[in-house]
Amino acid sequence: MALRRLARSLGSLATALGVAFALPATADAASTARQESALVVEKTVNTPTPFSQGQVVTYTVVASNSEFATPSGTVIVGDQPAGPGLFILNMQGTNWTCGGECIYTGPALEAGADYPPITVTAEVAETAPSEVCNTAFVRTTASSGISDEDTVCSPVTQSPPADPAELSIAKSHSGTFSQGGTGTYTLTVSNASGAGPTEGTVTVTDTLPAGVTYNNATGNGWTCSQAAGTVTCTRSDELDPGESYPPITLTVNVTSGAACGFTNSATVSGGGSQSDTASDATAVGGGTCNGGNGGNGGNGGGGxxxxxxxxxxxxxxxxxxxxxxxxxxxxxxxxxxxxxxxxx
Structure with a gap:
């Protein structure tokens, strides 16, 4: 801050006296371009670098009066990303009213004095590049041009790609299915040990075979529906490696004309995983199955x-x-x- 303030002060003094001063070689281009600016801003990083993807970080922004210039009117300080990978979360400081920008509401300052510091909180994106930058600026009114600005860039450590989820589905039935009756399937989705957690929506679909119609589908945390003989269940909560979601219980109606045996299949997809399918071969009894009226002889339960x-x-x-x-x-x-x- 001292060097930037000195640059403004020398520039202001030179303007007042009609004398040209050569600025130190270390003064930045922004300082040179705005020698006569009444306001100066400087930004520092509070969080140690390099940053990590997904990390919340803070900066301190300080606006100052130049030594030989007294600002008039409102003082406004803002901060905005200067490239991808960084999101400004909030700004706050004593005697500042902050929203998208901070407006100074305290008493007037002497020339060369600092305004109260502003703390800027930002989040580094999960997909941030190897460097993130943001720029603080100060101006006198909402409609005026920027009096001064300061850009800070910080390195970001790149995280290795996360292992994807590896979902599988198991399908089984319970009891005996009979023509004209009902039957129950159980569908369980699991994530392999050593895989990554799921991301996003996980979907289970089950297209019912001929002779079978939908009755009901439930499961803790699952949202299930049915259309045109296809049962769909979804959820979006994360499933850790080596864990299973609560099972889905699927109840079906077996028609009186159903075949005496069929195979029912279900598929799990989404969650960042490749899809997986499981099948269950189901035998059907009663009615025309297992020695009923369709056999030779007799008009009862045997042939x-x-x-x-x-x-x-x-x-x-x-x-x-x-x-x-x-x-x-x-x-x-x-x-x-x-x-x-x-x-x-």
Whole structure:
């Protein structure tokens, strides 16, 4: 601050006396360009460098009156990024009213005096480049040009890319599925040990096979819906490596015309992971499955295991036919007999 203030002071004095002074070689270009400025600003970094991506950092900004010039009107100080990777969070200081900029509300200062310091808090972006810069400035009114500015650049340590999540899904069913009944599947999403945490939305989809319709889908933390036979469940909370989300319970209706066996598949995607699919082969009983009315013989719960035709085996009869004569357990015996004596 002393050197910058001295540059302004010499410039102001030279202007008043009509004398030209050569500024020290170390004075910066901004100082040279605004020798006669009434206000000076200087910015320092409080947080040790290099910064880290995602870190919150602070700066101190001090505005001063030049030695031989007294500012008039309002004094305004601001700070803004001078490139990508840095976000200004807030500014505050005694006798300053701060929003996007800080307006001085305290008593007037003597020439050469410093205004109360302003603390600037900023955040380094997670994707910040190897250097971030920001510029503090001071001016006398909202409509006036900048009286002075000071830009500070700081190095940023680049973090190695995080390991991606590695999601998998497991699918199973419980109990026996029957035609005309309901069935339950359980879907569980896990993240592999040694992988990274999930980022963003994780989505589970399950397209129901023919003969199966949606009944309900629930799971702690999951938001589930169904459209055109496809069940979709989503969530956005982070899943750490080696952990699993709460399971999804999917209840389905099995139609009376469903096949006696089908395979149901579910897929997990998103979260920064490659997708994964799991399938579950499901057998169906009841109705026309497992020896029902679709089998040979009987009109009940079992099928005939020995249909017999005795036609021509007994000479005395022209025709003897017995159908479904010996039935499996649970079947009802139904016979159809036609006795005709030879020659009659």
């Amino acid at each position: 005939s295991i020995l249909p017999i035709s005795l036609s021509g085996l007994v000479p005395m009869f022209n025709n003897i036919a017995v159908n479904n004569n010996i039935d499996s357990p649970g079947a009802t015996n139904t016979t159809n007999q036609d006795f005709a004596v030879n020659g009659s």
